[in-house]
Amino acid sequence: MTLTHATEATATTDAPSRRAQAFRPGVGGWIGRAVLWAAVAWLVLVFPLGRPGFEVQIYATAVCYGMVALSLNVLLGYVGQISLGHQAFVGIGAFTSAYMMTVQGQSFWVGVVVAALVGGGQALILGGTSLRITGLYFALVTLSYGLVAEQNVFQIQELTGGGQGQPAPKPDLFDTDWRYYYLCLGFLALVLYVDRRLMKSKGGRALLALRENPRVAATFGVNVRIATLFAFVVSGAIAGLAGALIASNDTFVSPEVWNFQLALVFVIMTVVGGLRSRAGAVIGGAFFALLPFLITKIPLLLRDVWGVRSVFNVIAEAWNWGSRKLPNELTPELAPLVLGPLLLLLTLTKTPGGIGQQIRPIQRWMFGKKFDLHDHGPKEVQITDVRA
């Protein structure tokens, strides 16, 4: 996840960061950093090799959700516009790719490119017609658009293959779960790189200025509407790409999953992950994708690996006892719906920067900076700056 440089977006040449660059870690410091890097690399690259295929498929979904979170981060984090209909962009991307492969007989790569183009195109049309609409009203329009996708677009028989869904095969070279997982990682790295380069470009800096104060940005020659539209198109294209990858990961796309609840989960995972923090967004997305899996597996997994019987048995028994008392068990599918909003409300009221803010000191340290527990990044990382 942290393969590429993650939070260097705000590397302006202000005094504190120059002081930080002058710092050189000692030998022990380098070893410590190398160990942590190796641990992260092991977790992301090596660990899935020893796991069963269905589990690796979940990890690949986590990588794709990380991409979705990055896509929303462009919109919500960089421009301060909220999309409550992002499931439409991801879902249409998934169906486009599946349609290109199954009905049109094209290759996976064509499907992925077309899905990204369709995602960007949708954003261009939706953003182009509703450019004047910002803030709360934009959220309303996107929510309504998500509903249109759910109830109109996903009902088109040709596109979705009717009620039974559309098959989406994996590409030839990456036909096993493990290989496909690495393909998804590659795409994630690509998206991270593009995101980073974009934010370094003139357009990216215009976006940051625009988010801080649109009027000041306009005074300095930023075309506010074009910049906003640009961010929306980038966000839509990334969402379409993620959708295409999710489609082939499941080898099958069904219309029912792209509902309004999913759109809210997407927003929640981005906010909990941390706005304007690439690493945070990816971790947030991956966490929410893994949540249904984790909630069933964690007590068992830890018991198997370390033999920690006592503590986790107690928890597992308490859980079982609890579920006997309840009318229904908290099923894995429901876990994000119940736990997600709780995490969101906790994030909003306690740590506005989300996971990204919390891990920032470690992240800086890993890139050779001095460890500073109170380094929560520049002030503008705070989510409370998102403008209505």
Next chain:
Amino acid sequence: MTETTTTDEGGVPDIPARPPSRGFLEERRDLALGLGLALAIVVVIVATGEKQALVIGTISGAAYGLVAIGLVLIYKSSGVFNFAQGEFGTVALFALYLLHFHVPYGIAVIGALVVALLMGLLVERLIIRPLFTAPRVILLVATAGVALLTIGIELWFGGTLGKNVNRALPELNRMTIFGLQISDQRLLLIGTLAVLALLLGLFFSRTNLGLAIIGASQEPTATELVGISVRRLSSFTWAMSAVLGGLAAILAVPETGSFTPGVMTSSYLIPAFTAAVLGGMTSLPGAFLGGVLIGVIQSIATSGAVFDDIPGTPSTLLVFIVLVLVLVIRPQGLLGKKA
């Protein structure tokens, strides 16, 4: 966007600069526009012989209007788009469902409304108050989170199967008005809405409390300065609109058969929001009129042969188009005032 302010408390879409004060005539012109539009739709419907659609639409629109009034109340008092408004209704339905096995229906309805009221107070206390000074978009995300949490808990405890709740009026009586069959519960719904709209209109123009709420929405600081607690008013408004949401659900949903978790959010929230936007987002009569218009548009989309080619549910698409058109062409809505 460039030429107007984007301060946090606004939330109104950016509108090209217009004269700040609007005269008496212009005020009336808006009303005339709204009524003219309504009349045009009536004429079209009568001409195409879709009379049943008009009546059905008006009545289902009444439910949208009731939810929309709750949305407008909260928007007026705290400047928040309350995405949990639909769930106030679903929670009331669940409470009604659980209660009506044990107690008489009337008491169960009161119990359900009390549950909705408590939920409104709880949301205000736990979510809105800690974020009182936060930007409005954050509050929007928070209320959407509340909606999702409520749906999750409903699915957890209630399962995905539909549940049946009795109608308020036990025996189904159909009345014939203008040659159309209307069930009595639907008449009750539209009657309730009309009475409530009237009472709310009087409340906001005649009573001290109503005026205080309007004042707090326009100038919170000044309202505090004259000795009114803005926070207490906020609790009151949230409780009030939660009860309205609950009432809308109790009256409208049993008529359409069984209900599932999240029913008010999935099928009432967006039409109600569109109705509120159509009415100007700050106007109570506007929300009422908008609700009826949206209801009629939806019911034409369902019955009109022209829309058969649209896949899925044509009314969703139509509501979306209306929403975008209103926001692009006339962001202040039919009866809205520029604050």
